[in-house]
Amino acid sequence: MSYTAATVQLLTTEGTLVTSDATAEYLPYIEKLSDDQLRDFHRQMVVIRRFDLDAANLQRQGQLAMWIPSLGQEAAQVGSGFAAKPQDHIFPSYREHVIARIRGVDLMRIIEMLRGLSHGGWDPKEHNNFHLYTLVLGSQTLHATGYAMGVQLDGATATGNPDTDEAVIVYFGDGSTSQGDVSESLVFAASYQTPQVFFLQNNQWAISVPVARQSRTPLYLRPGGFGIPGVQIDGNDVLASYAVTTANLDTARSGGGPGFIEALTYRMGAHTTSDDPTKYRDAVELEFWTKADPITRYEKFLRSRGEGDAFFADVEAEASDLTADIRRRTLALGGVPVSDMFDNVYSEPHPLMDAERTWLENYEASFEGGPA
Amino acid sequence: MASSDFSLPDVGEGLTEAEIVAWKVKPGDTVEMNQILVEIETAKSLVELPSPFAGTVTALLVEEGQTVEVGTAIISVSSEGGVPTTPAEEATQVADAAASVTAPEEKSGAVLVGYGIAGHGVSRRRGANAAPAANPGAPAAKPRPASVPAAAASAIIAKPPIRKLAKDLGVELADVLATGLAGEITRDDVVRQASQASVFRNIQTPEWGTEREERIPVKGVRKAIASAMVQSAFTAPHVSVFVDIDATRTMEFVKRLKNSTDFAGVRVSPLLIIAKAVIWAVRRNPTVNSTWTEKEIIVRHYVNLGIAAATPRGLIVPNVKDAQELSLLDLAKSLEQLTITARDGRTQPSEMAGGTVTITNIGSYGMDTGTPIINPGEAAIVALGSIRQKPWVVDGQVLPRYVTTVGASFDHRIVDGDVASRFVADLASVLEEPALLLD
Numbered sequence: 050m051s052y053t054a055a056t057v058q059l060l061t062t063e064g065t066l067v068t069s070d071a072t073a074e075y076l077p078y079i080e081k082l083s084d085d086q087l088r089d090f091h092r093q094m095v096v097i098r099r100f101d102l103d104a105a106n107l108q109r110q111g112q113l114a115m116w117i118p119s120l121g122q123e124a125a126q127v128g129s130g131f132a133a134k135p136q137d138h139i140f141p142s143y144r145e146h147v148i149a150r151i152r153g154v155d156l157m158r159i160i161e162m163l164r165g166l167s168h169g170g171w172d173p174k175e176h177n178n179f180h181l182y183t184l185v186l187g188s189q190t191l192h193a194t195g196y197a198m199g200v201q202l203d204g205a206t207a208t209g210n211p212d213t214d215e216a217v218i219v220y221f222g223d224g225s226t227s228q229g230d231v232s233e234s235l236v237f238a239a240s241y242q243t244p245q246v247f248f249l250q251n252n253q254w255a256i257s258v259p260v261a262r263q264s265r266t267p268l269y270l271r272p273g274g275f276g277i278p279g280v281q282i283d284g285n286d287v288l289a290s291y292a293v294t295t296a297n298l299d300t301a302r303s304g305g306g307p308g309f310i311e312a313l314t315y316r317m318g319a320h321t322t323s324d325d326p327t328k329y330r331d332a333v334e335l336e337f338w339t340k341a342d343p344i345t346r347y348e349k350f351l352r353s354r355g356e357g358d359a360f361f362a363d364v365e366a367e368a369s370d371l372t373a374d375i376r377r378r379t380l381a382l383g384g385v386p387v388s389d390m391f392d393n394v395y396s397e398p399h400p401l402m403d404a405e406r407t408w409l410e411n412y413e414a415s416f417e418g419g420p421a
Numbered sequence: 422m423a424s425s426d427f428s429l430p431d432v433g434e435g436l437t438e439a440e441i442v443a444w445k446v447k448p449g450d451t452v453e454m455n456q457i458l459v460e461i462e463t464a465k466s467l468v469e470l471p472s473p474f475a476g477t478v479t480a481l482l483v484e485e486g487q488t489v490e491v492g493t494a495i496i497s498v499s500s501e502g503g504v505p506t507t508p509a510e511e512a513t514q515v516a517d518a519a520a521s522v523t524a525p526e527e528k529s530g531a532v533l534v535g536y537g538i539a540g541h542g543v544s545r546r547r548g549a550n551a552a553p554a555a556n557p558g559a560p561a562a563k564p565r566p567a568s569v570p571a572a573a574a575s576a577i578i579a580k581p582p583i584r585k586l587a588k589d590l591g592v593e594l595a596d597v598l599a600t601g602l603a604g605e606i607t608r609d610d611v612v613r614q615a616s617q618a619s620v621f622r623n624i625q626t627p628e629w630g631t632e633r634e635e636r637i638p639v640k641g642v643r644k645a646i647a648s649a650m651v652q653s654a655f656t657a658p659h660v661s662v663f664v665d666i667d668a669t670r671t672m673e674f675v676k677r678l679k680n681s682t683d684f685a686g687v688r689v690s691p692l693l694i695i696a697k698a699v700i701w702a703v704r705r706n707p708t709v710n711s712t713w714t715e716k717e718i719i720v721r722h723y724v725n726l727g728i729a730a731a732t733p734r735g736l737i738v739p740n741v742k743d744a745q746e747l748s749l750l751d752l753a754k755s756l757e758q759l760t761i762t763a764r765d766g767r768t769q770p771s772e773m774a775g776g777t778v779t780i781t782n783i784g785s786y787g788m789d790t791g792t793p794i795i796n797p798g799e800a801a802i803v804a805l806g807s808i809r810q811k812p813w814v815v816d817g818q819v820l821p822r823y824v825t826t827v828g829a830s831f832d833h834r835i836v837d838g839d840v841a842s843r844f845v846a847d848l849a850s851v852l853e854e855p856a857l858l859l860d
Contacts, residue, residue, distance in 0.1 A: 106455045110473035111430030323433045325466030328581065 051337060052313060053267065057293055058283040062341055064349025066288075075292035082291075084354075090131065090287050091351055092364050094123040094344050097147035099368035100156060100375060107160075108322045112379050114165045119144045121285075121317030124343030125250050126220075127151070128290025129312070132298055133218055134211075138178040138200075140193035140219040144250075148220075152179035156371075160379055186221075187228030190247065193219035194234040197243035197307075206244040207304030216301040218246040218294070224255025226271065227263045235275040235309075242306040246297045247272065249309065250284060252316035257329040269311035277307050284312025285343040288350075315341070387413075425474050426482070426494035427458070432468045439463045440488040440588075441495065450478045458496060464585050476500040579606040590615035596770035600798075613797040617738050617773050657713070658833040661792045662841050666849045667815075668808050669823045674855040683750055688757045692728075692782050695805050695827075696752060697858055698851035699780060700724050700745050706844040709801040710777050713834050727779035727796055728756065730763035738796055739768045740776040749858075784808060790826040800835045803848065804828040827852065 052058065059072050059079060068076070101119050108116040119126065122144065130148035133139055141148060146159055154176045162169040162182065173180045183189035197217040200206050205215045225231050226249065238245050251268055253260050264271065269281035280297075282289045290312060297308035315338035319326050348361065387409065391402040429439060439461040446458050455471040462468070476498040483495045577594045579587070583606055587594050594606060597614045601607040671694050678689045703710045703724055711720040726744040730737055739762070741747070741755045762768050779796045784807035793804040806826040813822035827848050831841045851857050 103455070106471045109430065109432055109468065109470050111428065112473075114431070115434055325468070325581070328466065 052283060053281065055267070055269070055281050056283050056313060057280060057289050058286050059288040059292060060283075060286045060346055060350055062346050064346045064353060066350075075289065075296060078292035078295050079288050086131070087351065087354075088356070088360060090127055090291070091344070091347055092367065093127045093130075093147050093151060094287065094347065095364045096368045096371055097127075097150065098123055098344065099372050101146060103372040103376060104160065104163075105318070105322060107376065107379055108163075112382075113160065113163045113322075115163055116322045117144050117163070118316070118318035118321070119146050121338065121342070122250055122252055122314045123147060124287035124347070125248075125284035125290050125312040125314045128287040128292075129218065129220075129248050129294040129310075132291050132294035134216075134298070134302075135177060136213060136215050137298065137302075138173070138180065138193075138196055138215065138217045140180045140189040140196070140217065141182055142189060142220045142222060142225070142250075143182040143184050144222070145220050149176075149179055152177040154179055156375060157378055160375065161382065164379070164382060166382065166385055187225035187230035190219050190221055190225070190231045190234035193217050193245060194238045194243055197238065197245040198241050200244055201241065206302060209303070211299065211302060214244075214302040216244045216246065216298045218248055218298065220248050220250065222255065223249065223251040223253065223260045223263060223268060224258070226268055227255070232275075235272055235277060238307040239276040242304075244301040244304070245307040246294060246301055247277070247307065247309040248294065249311045250314055251311050252314050253334075254316055254320065254326070254330070256320040256324055257326075267311070269309065272309035277309050279309040279311060281311045281313060283341075284314030285338075285341045285346070287343060287347055314343075424479055424497050424499045425476075427470075427473055427496045427498065428494050429461070429489055429491050430470070431491045432461070432470070433463055433466075436463045436491065438488050438490045439468075441483045441485050442467065443485055444481055445469075446478050446481075446496075448478050448480055452476060452478060452498060462585075462588075464582055466581055472498065474498045474500055577606065578604055579611075583608055583611055587611045587614075593770075598770075598774035609797065614770070614774075616797055657795055657797075659792070659795060659830045660833040660836070660838065660841060661828060661830040662838075662845050663790055663826055663828040664845055664849050665824060665826050666852045667813055667822045668825045668852045671852045671855055672808065672823045678749075678753075684753065687750065687753045688760075689753055691784075691808055691825075691852075692780070692805065693749070693753050693756060694852065694855055694858075695780060695782075695803065695848065696726060696728075696741075696744070696756060697749060698848045699726065699778060699803055701851060701858060702844050702847035703778060704745070705847055706840050708840055709831060709836050709844050711800045711835055712777075712798055713800065713832055718835055721777045723777070725775050725777045727776035727799070728759055729779060729781035730760055730768075731785075737763060737768055737773060738776060738779055739763055739772040740779075742775070778802070780805060784825065790828045793828065793830050795830055795832055800832040801841075801844070802830050803845075804830075825852065 057071060057075065059067055059075060061067060066072075066076070066079075098120065104113065105116045105118055107113050126145050126147045130139075130145070130151045139145075139148060139152060146156060149159060150156055154171055158167070158169065158171050159182070161167045169182045171179075171181070180189070180192070183192070194217075200215045200217065205213075208214055219234075221231060231247075235247070237243070238247070249268060251260060255263060260268070267281065269279040272279040280293060282293050284290060293310055297310060300306070300308055315334075316326075317335070317338065351360075388406060391406045394402055431437075432439070440463075442460045442462050444459050446452055446456075452458065452472045452475065454473070454475045457469045458472045459470050460467060461470060479497040479499050481496055483489050483493065489495065578599065578601070579594055584594065586592075586608060587597070587606075590611060592611050592614045594611075597606050597610045599606040600610055668691065671691055674694065675689055675691055678684045678693075707720050707722065708718070710722075710724060711718050724744045725740040725742050727738045727740040730739060739759050741752070741759060744752060744755070747755060759768075759772070762772070776796055776799060778799055779793075779802045781793050781802060782805050783791050783793075784805050787807050790806040791804055793802040795802050804827070806828070808823050808825040810821045811824040812819045813824055814820075815822065827845060829841065829845050829848075831844075836844075
């Protein structure tokens, strides 16, 4: 469950940079970051954690049908999310709330989806190429590979211009690696050398099934069998996530073919609000990953660089503002008119839909006191 | 000062009810937004509910231990002068499904989203033309037996539905013998534990009910037991055989034992002989002493001999562990001790767990015979009928003899008619000639 000798880590749990042969390749990406960028990593991680916790509360208060927590996985997501360039296309799983935020999706869209008001309908074109959440496990890896093949056919990649060449990054979890979809995408990605990064967040648990049950091989070694290089990173290290993803995306963008990153992280909470992890996980594991927390170590890092209390207080204030705003807007959400289920089946008026709508209206009206 | 109610949400996907396990606040307490109010248990898990309001608790509307439906108001909180955080009318569309299952006394617009509850709601609404008498009224909260404390439950391996079943059946998981992988408690384990405690009950004659008819809703515990019993009945196909026996020599043997100095002070009855006979016959027909699992038949080469014992709380089936190791005297002592312990209501769960074959002594109620039901997890049960003098043909002459009927039921998945018959024939031969036990 823990890190291995192969795990790329740039930032220790004590918040110090790792300078070694293994990290020499990646540290230059960090050195290029401005102070503002480094601060933004922290800001995004803290704000999304507060949002995530409050969204879980909203679910427990009856406001959402379910919530899918990202607690503990902030570094893997924030680092890789910032690594993507504006022209890159991002295919999320269903837990990458902070990447949605980074790409300009109002978090209310996710709230609405998990309240049952929408199917997650945001237009990727209008949201910096952040594609829709995919609740079906692993399907998005096929979407991403197909899209990446399209990018190739359009000639929109590998022209030698890193500011316009496109790449694709797809997020999935350790549970999805057991889906055929993921293997199929790896086959096609390798065959066509797609401009694509497979970003696996190994959060150790596929609901209640541990990763050790799913794979006898460390997952970063699996793509090797498909002819795709794999690398394992400390997914709770936002700098490693940023640097290694950037390097992989650069390779993909320049025609170097697909890459695969296994980010070792941990789902600190439940898979969704519908399950109870205390039933299948032990406290020792939780303790290990609590010590490896992504935000704690990054705050140490920033403070060691001279960041003061004012900044951290500012971030807390932003998190409070955001959660208060989300709560206010969530409580103001209505429901979906029942007629919606008939309205969008066909683009044109349809006699069957009309008949069914009328039937339902009559049925509702048949109850004492009229329609509920 | 506005007062707001918090209604039980569907915290899972499609849950319809939950039990209030423990309140974390009491009336008069000041609560903050998102402060934990209560721990509830659903069919899936234990869940803590955070407060959607800041304010002062004015009332807890549901007691601990009660199970209430999603949408039922469970707590009232008065807000402190500020704008109530309860959502307003714009949320009622979503609330529809939930509101229709909410008790009539509900005060505020509960906002609940979720799955699968609309169906219940519709069925509860009255048709416009229905007579008032048809009003089913408010859904009643169901009192439940004391729950398993959450802390104690953590060391036990059991899936949430099994935990719920155990709670519904009044079974303490800590008492259940786990037969699943890695010590997991299975559904069968819980059902077995429950059935051992409640196969039969002593009955007192109550007064006639005042109503001509009583309608008992088939739900909750009753529904769970019914489905478990139906499953059990369809799971183990019973086959029963019966044989009449001249047990005169057994009665003479019992009389001699009673008079022997070795057995002085020890209770001796025909049960002792049939117990010894069962152990002997098991050795000759081992498959009757086994357990069916879907993958294999586990044949026990030891006998934990279950004795159905009448107790003030009902019939229970404690067993004598490794009875095959015991001498006749020790077996007699064990049976006596087991009976006394059971009668005093002191039988420990461990004494009821792990039985391999069972004897039910229905003869002690004066019954000649009956079709016994196999103790779950076993493959055979023997019923010993009453032993009475009856006319019996001996060498062409009708003579008064001590006659009894031995019946036995077998799990036909494991035991075929030939083995069943041989086993019962062995029992019969011992009762007819106890000297065979010298074998």
